[in-house]
Every structure is written in structure tokens, then in C-alpha cells.
Amino acid sequence: MASPFHYHRLPNQLEIIAESNPNAHSIAVGIFVSTGSRDEVMQINGVSHYLEHMMFKGSEKYTWEDVNRIFDELGARYNAFTTQEMTAYYANVLPEFTERTIEHLAHLLRPALRQGDFDTEKKVILEEIAMYLDDPIHRVYEKAMEEHFGTHPLGMSVLGSAQSVSDLTRDQMAEYFQRRYGPGNMVVAVSGRFEFDQIIDMVNRYCGSWPTVTAGRQQPQPQPTRHEKAVADPKLNRQYTMGLLPGPSAQDERRYAARVLSDVVGDSDGSRLYWALVDNALAEEADFGFYPHDNCGSFYFSLVNDPARTAQVMDIMRRELQKATDGLSEAEVVQARNKIASQLVLQSEVPLGRMRSMASQWIYNHLYRSLEEDTKALMAVTIDDLKGLARDFPLEPVTTVTLGPR
Numbered sequence: 001m002a003s004p005f006h007y008h009r010l011p012n013q014l015e016i017i018a019e020s021n022p023n024a025h026s027i028a029v030g031i032f033v034s035t036g037s038r039d040e041v042m043q044i045n046g047v048s049h050y051l052e053h054m055m056f057k058g059s060e061k062y063t064w065e066d067v068n069r070i071f072d073e074l075g076a077r078y079n080a081f082t083t084q085e086m087t088a089y090y091a092n093v094l095p096e097f098t099e100r101t102i103e104h105l106a107h108l109l110r111p112a113l114r115q116g117d118f119d120t121e122k123k124v125i126l127e128e129i130a131m132y133l134d135d136p137i138h139r140v141y142e143k144a145m146e147e148h149f150g151t152h153p154l155g156m157s158v159l160g161s162a163q164s165v166s167d168l169t170r171d172q173m174a175e176y177f178q179r180r181y182g183p184g185n186m187v188v189a190v191s192g193r194f195e196f197d198q199i200i201d202m203v204n205r206y207c208g209s210w211p212t213v214t215a216g217r218q219q220p221q222p223q224p225t226r227h228e229k230a231v232a233d234p235k236l237n238r239q240y241t242m243g244l245l246p247g248p249s250a251q252d253e254r255r256y257a258a259r260v261l262s263d264v265v266g267d268s269d270g271s272r273l274y275w276a277l278v279d280n281a282l283a284e285e286a287d288f289g290f291y292p293h294d295n296c297g298s299f300y301f302s303l304v305n306d307p308a309r310t311a312q313v314m315d316i317m318r319r320e321l322q323k324a325t326d327g328l329s330e331a332e333v334v335q336a337r338n339k340i341a342s343q344l345v346l347q348s349e350v351p352l353g354r355m356r357s358m359a360s361q362w363i364y365n366h367l368y369r370s371l372e373e374d375t376k377a378l379m380a381v382t383i384d385d386l387k388g389l390a391r392d393f394p395l396e397p398v399t400t401v402t403l404g405p406r
Contacts, residue, residue, distance in 0.1 A: 005368050006196040008173050013212045014183035016203055017300050017362055018190035019354060019370075025146070027192035028355035029101050030090030031109055034363050035180040036086045037218060038153045038294070044168055046160015047176050049082040054173070055089060056080070057117040059107040064117070070104050077352065082158055085217075085294050090350040095193045099202050103160065106206035109181065118170040126166065128160050136233075137302070140240040140367035140403040144300075147229050148244040148399035152222040154293060176259075182213035189359035192351030195314055222296055226397035232406055238284070239310045239404035243317075245395050250364040254392065257385040258299070262290040263336035264386070265324055266301060270335070276316050277303075283313050283380040294364060307404050313399075321398075325390045328383045341375050 006018040036048050056079050058062045071078045071091065076092035089108055093101050132138045134296050149155030160168075224246060248254040266273040266288020277286040283305040291298045301321070305313045347353035348371045360370055369377075 005370070006199075007368070008196075008200050010183065010200075010204055010208050012183045012208060012210055014203070014207055014210065015187045015362075016190070016200060017358065017368065018194065018196055018199060019358055019368075020030045020194060020196065021192055021351065021354075024192040025094075026092055027095050027098050027101075027190065027194050027352050028090060028092040029105060030088055030355055030359055031085055031186060032088045032104055032189060032359045032363055033181055033186040034086055034217070035185065035215065036083050036085045036087060036195065037156050037158045038219070039180065039215075040128070040153070040156060040176075042156065043163040043164065044172050044176060045156050046125070046158070047168060047173055048087055049158050049160065050121070050165065050168065051080045051111075051173060051177060051181075052080050052087055052089075053121045053125060054113055054117065055108050055111050057114065057121060058112055059083070059110050059135065059375035060112050062107055065208070067104075067108065074100060074104070076101065084154055084158060084394070086360070088359065089381075090189075090352070090355065092192075092350075095288075098194060098199075102199075102202045103206050108204075109207075110210075113170060113174050113179075115170050118173070120228055122165065122168075124331045125159070126162055129162050129165065132159060136236060136238070136240045136403055137304075138232075138372070140242045140401055141302075143229065143231060143403070144242040144244050144399060144401040147227070147401055148224050148298070149222045150224075153219060159384060180213060180215040182210050182215075183207075184212045184297070185361055187359060189355050191358060203302045206275050216329070217294060219295075224399055225316075226396055226399070228400045229402070229404045230364070231401065233403060234405050236403070236405050237307075238304075239305050239307040239402060241301075241305075241310070241314065241400065241402045243301045243398050243400040245393070245398050247290055247298040247299040247393050248292060248296040248389070249295050249297045251295060252292075254385075255292050256292045256390055257389045258292070258297070258393075259340055259378070260333060261324065261386050261389055262288055262299065263340060264328070265320060267336070267339070272320055273301075273317070276320060277305075277313060282285040282309055282316070286313075286317070292364075294299065299393070307338050307406060310402065311402070317401045322397045324395060325383075325387045328386060332387065333381070333383055337379050337381060342376055344375060344378070345371065380397040
């Protein structure tokens with residue numbers, strides 16, 4: 001059977017990856033850019049996220065009203081997101097609207113960056129930052145990343161600070177855009193029902209004239225150290241805690257074992273932390289998870305509890321981390337593998353979910369892996385793999401940040 005994966009690179013170095021599914025009834029198209037807050041400097045921190053907003057303000061041809069109207073006319077399910085390491089713009093539509101969708105996404109990625117729109121959207125961004133600062137979980141996450149990664153770019157906020165966004169100019173944004181948002185640093189990803197030759201023609205028609213950029217990411221490895229930070233806010237009545245620990249990167253094959261270990265230790269339902277803390281009513285939330293980054297990674301834990309129980313909850317958390325692989329049972333590992341595999345398959349059954357998964361893999365590894373290959377790698381994880389992971393990443397040093405009334 002012919003491979004459902006297709007690849008083509010235009011003369012301007014714009015890459016197109018696609019996975020065909022003739023049984024699908026829709027098509028998902030996305031443009032993924034290998035840039036995010038990690039690629040900024042402190043003076044323009046938040047510019048990638050700010051640019052995500054500005055893309056929807058229109059191109060030289062379209063206004064912001066046109067952008068939303070056209071997506072609505074197509075019946076599109078569309079959105080965008082910004083992380084530390086990538087930004088993405090995508091739409092899921094019926095196959096008959098494929099060309100109009102590609103054309104519209106192409107206009108989206110060539111924003112006019114009008115000064116008036118820039119000034120208006122700055123107010124929106126500042127309101128968004130203020131809103132997130134009212135969220136204790138977001139505050140403790142941002143502080144934990146800052147403390148854990150220190151001066152490394154991963155420690156910067158995706159949103160930026162009120163100061164950096166207030167000081168940002170339209171010309172600084174335009175310079176950053178010209179340097180990073182072009183072929184050589186982006187990929188067009190497609191999943192669903194389509195003819196690939198037609199996709200190539202459409203992308204070349206609307207994106208083939210874009211200038212190539214050279215925008216790598218050469219950064220040192222972060223050097224986290226063990227330390228704790230306590231932040232008091234007397235307005236709060238719960239204690240919020242987050243800890244970060246070194247883990248495998250997005251390129252490391254041990255990332256599959258890391259996902260399984262995270263599920264065993266701290267999934268929101270049925271994990272060791274759930275039974276030790278949530279089921280015993282010692283904490284309202286107790287999670288342990290895994291962040292794979294570009295050439296580095298992190299495990300994390302997150303707790304929400306009554307401030308009076310913080311010491312007790314933290315002692316139990318530390319004990320659970322210290323014995324993360326002690327007494328592992330085959331049943332625990334099988335349950336975790338099955339749960340993650342089910343999530344992976346269910347997400348990939350729709351073109352939009354499969355497109356996002358495929359594109360993220362490409363951004364980090366420049367590699368295509370089918371759903372079957374990903375599932376096989378996950379289901380092959382053993383107890384010995386988890387023990388080896390714990391030896392390689394002994395869940396320390398730990399950066400711990402607490403936020404609460406005391």
C-alpha cells in the first residue's frame with residue numbers, strides 16, 4: 001500500500017508535509033513557524049504572541065473584518081496558538097474549500113502590521129496579561145519557569161510582561177517578523193482528503209514568492225539548580241505549588257517512557273498522586289506531567305491545597321517522587337500506556353488533530369512518524385524503560401515555587 005505521507009519543498013525552501021486520508025470528510029491546513037518566546041530577547045518579550053494577534057488584523061488586501069468573515073463563509077474551524085518554541089495558524093474545512101483556505105492562510109501570514117491596528121491590539125494584549133495575572137495557577141507556572149530556567153530564554157513568558165509589551169514598537173515587531181516568519185523556518189501541514197499535486201500548486205501560487213529566511217536556534221543547555229521560592233499574596237485562600245525537574249527533550253526517544261511515567265505518578269485520575277493526595281482529601285489538585293522542549297525537557301508537578309496542609313502535602317509529594325519507580329506493577333504500566341494510546345488515537349481520528357500532531361513532530365525532529373509508529377513506540381515502553389528513565393533523570397534538581405496567603 002502506498003504511503004499516505006507526502007513531502008515537497010518549493011524553490012523558496014517552503015516545506016509542505018501532508019498525510020492523506022481518503023476516508024476523511026474534511027481537510028486541515030496549518031502553517032507552523034519555528035519561533036516563539038524562546039527566540040525573543042527580553043526587550044521584545046511577548047512579540048511572537050503579539051504577532052499572533054496581529055495576523056488576524058488583516059493583510060494589505062484584507063481588513064480584520066474580512067479575515068473573520070471569510071473564515072466564517074468557509075464554515076472553518078480555525079485558530080492559532082503561540083508557545084515557547086512555535087506559532088501555528090490553521091483551519092479545518094470541507095475539501096471543496098481547500099484552495100480558498102490556503103489562500104486565506106497565506107494572507108494571514110503576510111500581515112499589514114498597520115500602526116493603528118498595532119496600537120489597538122496593544123491594549124488587548126495588556127488586558128490579557130492582566131487577566132492571566134489574576135489566575136494563581138498561571139502566576140505560579142510563570143514564576144516556576146522563570147526560577148527554573150533563570151537567564152535561559154525558556155524562562156521568559158510567552159505573553160511577555162506589561163513593561164515589554166508596552167515598550168514594544170511596530171518597527172521592532174516588523175523586524176522580528178521579517179527575520180523569522182518565512183520559508184526555511186516554517187512548514188505547511190495538511191491532513192485529510194486531498195490531491196497532493198493540487199496542494200503543491202495552491203501553496204506555490206499563494207506562498208511561492210515569500211522570501212526565504214535563515215533563523216536557527218543555537219542556544220546553550222539550561223542549567224537548573226535546586227532551590228525554592230515562596231510568594232505571598234494575602235488575597236488568596238489556597239496554596240498553589242509548582243515544581244520543575246529536568247526531563248527528556250522532544251528529540252529524545254525516552255519521551256515515550258516519560259509520558260508513561262508521568263501518567264503512572266500524576267495523572268489527574270487514578271495515579272499514585274491521585275490516590276495519595278486527592279482521594280484522601282489532602283489536595284484538590286495533584287498532577288505530575290512532562291514538557292518536552294527543543295533539545296531539553298522538564299517534568300513538573302502541580303498542587304492546589306489548603307495552606308494549613310502544605311507541609312504535609314509537600315512531604316507526600318517528595319516521597320512519591322523519590323519512589324517513582326518503586327514497586328511498579330505491570331498493571332500500572334499497561335493502564336498508562338493504554339490511556340495515552342487511546343488519547344493519541346482519538347485525537348488523530350480527525351484531520352485537525354492529526355495535522356497538529358504531525359506538524360509538531362516535524363518542527364522538532366524534521367521527521368514524519370505515522371500514528372501507527374507513534375502508538376507502537378508508546379506500547380513498547382516497559383517497566384525497565386521507566387526504571388532506566390528514573391536513573392537517567394533522577395527527578396532532581398527541583399525548582400519549587402509556592403504561591404499562597406503565607
